[in-house]
Amino acid sequence: MTDTLDLLKTRRSIPAVNIVEPGPSDAQIEELLTIAARVPDHGKLVPWRFILFRGDSRRLAGEATAALMQRQRPDIDPKFIEFERNRFTRSPLVIAVVSRTVPDHPKIKEWEQVLSAGAVAMNLMVAANAMGFSTQWITEWVSYDPEARHILGLSDSERLAGLIHIGTRDIPPFERPRPNLADIVTDWKPVA
Template sequence: MPDALDLLRTRRSIPAQFLAEPGPNEAQLETLLTIASRVPDHGKLAPWRFVIFRGPARTAAGERLAALLKARDPAVSEARLAEERARLARAPLVVALISRAAEHVKIPIWEQQLSAGAAAMNLEIAAHAMGFAACWLTEWVAYDAEAAAILGVKPGERIAGLIHVGTPTIPPQDRPRPALADIVTEWTAD
């Protein structure tokens, strides 16, 4: 297992279509979700939750998404419907990270949303530490109320991300990162 700094330096997203079996087993999934939930959470609100898609549930959810598209547009192409049927089946495991941020007397919604983002990132890092790869996506289903409801989102909740997890079939590729000189300033009293 790489040390913590190497782990953080080497984490890369692998596109969902390049994540294959094996995915996490039951014990690994429990560990992933436990680590994902160990994030800053002002007020101990747990302003997020997880919906798991694995096995046949992935394609069953995809069938429902395809049916939604077909109901909205009877002329939708078969290729587009096939894309929807496979949306959650690209990787062995998909974890929908659901933000349930809500008005609170002390904790701003923004802080609750940041906690959900931290949970998603912890999940990605934990998957990398286990030898898997992950890809954090949203796509149209995260922004469409009917599609989100199909995936288990309740009123007042939002999809913060669909985290696809599996064994990478391609090597990770780095992408250009911003130069620190472009993103860092030091505050001075002047």
């Protein structure tokens, strides 16, 4: 069995709160993004991009989304505001994978472009895991709230495919239940 197959069979997400320093170096980040971008991209549209949250920008982004949450939900429990304030400081590096489709393209359907952004996110996670880092792909409310997306640097036409947290785990990996193949695999048969 190849190292790649071993990696894919054992890859695990680690909760972002358990992803600590050290994170990837600048050279490693460049390599991760180069690998992430090597995905199927029908028409070479590059229907995705990246936003990096590292260093002090993590704290500032969390403060901005926490302020928005407080404004939108003034009666919310303060513990949720504090949790939000720490959203981007949970791990050393957070990479936003942004889906930026070309709607109504004459040849490449929007769904294909969205899937390409998902493939970018997964390539990014697998590459980071192959480098020895731990990852977690999170969406949460900031992915769906138009004001939050604007705060994070997305245009009105862009969507947040996910926030990929990257760093070093401070807990051992753990397994979660996986689907039984008998429940999700069928052989195709002609429709009668």
